[in-house]
Amino acid sequence: MTKTILTVDDSRTMRDMLHLALTEAGFRVVQAVDGLDGLEALDAAQADVIITDINMPRLDGFGFIEGVRKNDRHRATPILVLTTESDTTKKQRARDAGATGWIVKPFNPEKLIDAIRRVAA
């Protein structure tokens, strides 16, 4: 069955890039533009995996992850965080919020698919 990935990122460039890489790899993609939008899209998207940015307006990635984990239907949905190599404190904060893993930016499609495979059967 085609898996659905919810991508949450305020950058159109990053959204497009994720969309391209993910659809080429055969995933269905639902996009959200920030944390609040992501939480709203959650039920509709029925995502198998969520990929989220950290720095976003309105609601950042940490708040978004906490929100997902509070939602009974989605607390077991794997969440991957897009971060840069140097963001060690951010990684830790994201994990504390309930993130499953992370994708280091800039990513290539292979790394991306690899990361998804590590959290979704």
Added chain:
Amino acid sequence: MDPLAAIKVTFFQECEEQLAELEGGLLAMEGGDHDPEIVNAVFRAVHSIKGGAGAFSLEALVRFSHVFETALDLIRGGDIQADQETLKLLLRSADVLADHVRAARDGGVVDEGRSSAMAEALEALASGMGGGGEADTGDGFDDFVFNPVSIDMSDAPAPADDSVAALLASITGGDADGGAGEADAPASDDAPSQTWHVRFYPQVGLYQKANEAGLLLRELGRLGEVAVRLDASGLPLLQNMNPEDAYLGWSADLTGPGIEESAIREVFEWVEGDCYLDIVREGAAPPVAQASGVDAVGDVDVMALIRAAQAAEVPAAAAAAPTAPARASAEAKATAEPAKAKEAALDAKAQAAAREASPQTIRVDLERVDRLIDLVGELVINQAMLTQRVAECGLQRASSVAMGLDDLEQLTREIQDSVMAIRAQPVKSVFQRFPRLVREIAAMTGKEVRLIMDGEGTEVDKTVIERLSDPLTHMIRNAIDHGLETPEEREAAGKPREGVVRLAALHRSGRIVIEISDDGRGINRPRVKQIAVDKGLISPEANLSDDEIDNLIFMAGFSTAATVSDISGRGVGMDVVRRSIQSLGGRINISSRPGQGSTFTLSLPLTLAVLDGMVVTVAGQTLVAPLTAIIESLQPKACDVRNLGPNAQVIAIRDTHVPLIDIGRSLGYRTVTPPPTEGVALLVEGEGGSRAALMVDAIQGQRQVVIKSLEANYRPVPGIAAATILGDGRVALILDIDAVMVPKPHEGGGAIAAPANGGLDTVGAPTSLAKVG
């Protein structure tokens, strides 16, 4: 377009938006706004640019944005105070960042000296912060290593195969179906094979973060041949079991050539701290046994358990992977038919939400819009013709045909307005270039300047916007270079050191008005007048009002700068500015108060395609006078008209006299002027603010007309700006008010009109409005 190239285009568009956001935020901070959300937005802007730049391997851009981001992050965290000095540095850095973006986009080069100087200043700012900064954010420019990652979509592997067979294959080493693990295993046939003993005991946090033990073990299987044993000794009795807790552990023997410990650690990277992990190379000393009791490893069929967990068939599986049931039920729902429809609907909602957050736009070829505007113009003309024909047929106003035509007229007007609105854009796209311009001129002249902008959302036709950039740039340069005093002079005059230049746009009676004002020294009238006399532009005896003197600066060949400066010199004067505004059908005016500053006021039509006109009759011809130029119309009385010679007349309107010009004679329709009392005089105002009364025979009425270029369809005609087609299908000429106002040399005329109109050069160039249609 190749999808990646398309994304790159998006990236650069987004960069422009981020740069505008960045600059706007920094300016707000400079203005004293301490809203933390602004700092966040500023940081995000640079962060986003860096992110995208990284994806496209734009190294220079990544490097500079990284340094910039680091400094902004410290400000965001409160480690650096954003004082005025710092904000100036940040604004200049934003300019350099913009240069980098454009260089990356257009393949140009960045002023390397300026860029590295700015990067150094930012680093100094970041490293100069108090409290011995540490951590990840403090990493400097020099330490930053950029690893370009090329994106090659063709290399994208197939999505993870979720079949149990694949799972099995990968866990057992990947020889079942040709080796699922072959691509990723860092194996080299030459390296000696070795075995690692891995013990892995997940804690509850691992499952809470939605990680799964089974998947991690599968990952381990990609490194080499793996044999996994389950340790279920920690499993309590069913009645004591908390389905959310973690009770199981695994030990795995991993065998393969060239397996590094780091590769194994990487598999468990995401669950570090949420599990007990022990990695020992075979032959090395055994580790101290942990509390969990490793000896109790039993012979449970791990594969069966994992399979069970995937399918959520066995209740006991909940312990192994407590997350499985929830997900399985979600999947079951998703496959149900009605759920699919709902999913689609909700998906649409999610996309709608996404759209709401970013402005909803479509991009359309400008040619198509122009074609549409052209057609609507034809429609307007056609509708007017139809109305007239129906009226000629003698149909009653109340007849159904006439009433239907009224509706058609209403609709046509609405369509026209809507179509015009398509081309309308906020002036922001021009205004946003000016903060940088002001900073640069301020730096060059050593003046301190604050730019205040107002009404950036005011909309006007795209063509108008595009042609506003140059004149506005020139006027802002002038305002700073000539208008504002040096900080020292200002202090001496009791003014704040920092001068203010204000740029404001607003809609006023169907036109857009743009004001450029400064609080500088104002126009030096004695000097302006002297220059005009010296250059022979006016006679020494001319008795001019203050306003008229101020408007002398619009005359061709006038330049007040004692030395032609680098900034506003270049041999271009205000006359060029005035002409470019005029060519847009606009007017420009100046008002000035000595010691307090000057204000330039531009008034422009919202569109170049239609015109509100007064339809008049002159010598049997139908002409259109632009309504915007007309102040009033009146019936001259014989006692108000005076002759100043055989061919010149003036008319007294209230307490002033203005030249009385017969349009019929100016345009060569007749040689003898009929008595003014038999016609109508239109009091008009020219671009320079000078007035005249234009004699016409009769007024037919006001009408919106579609402008058709005479230049493009025929040839330029002095005194005529353009043409239009009237309701009866006849062509009517649109007057070029300024051109007809200028008296012909042999006719003499007032000393006032000539300078205020910038000499005779407009006569030969009735360019107003003629470029469109």
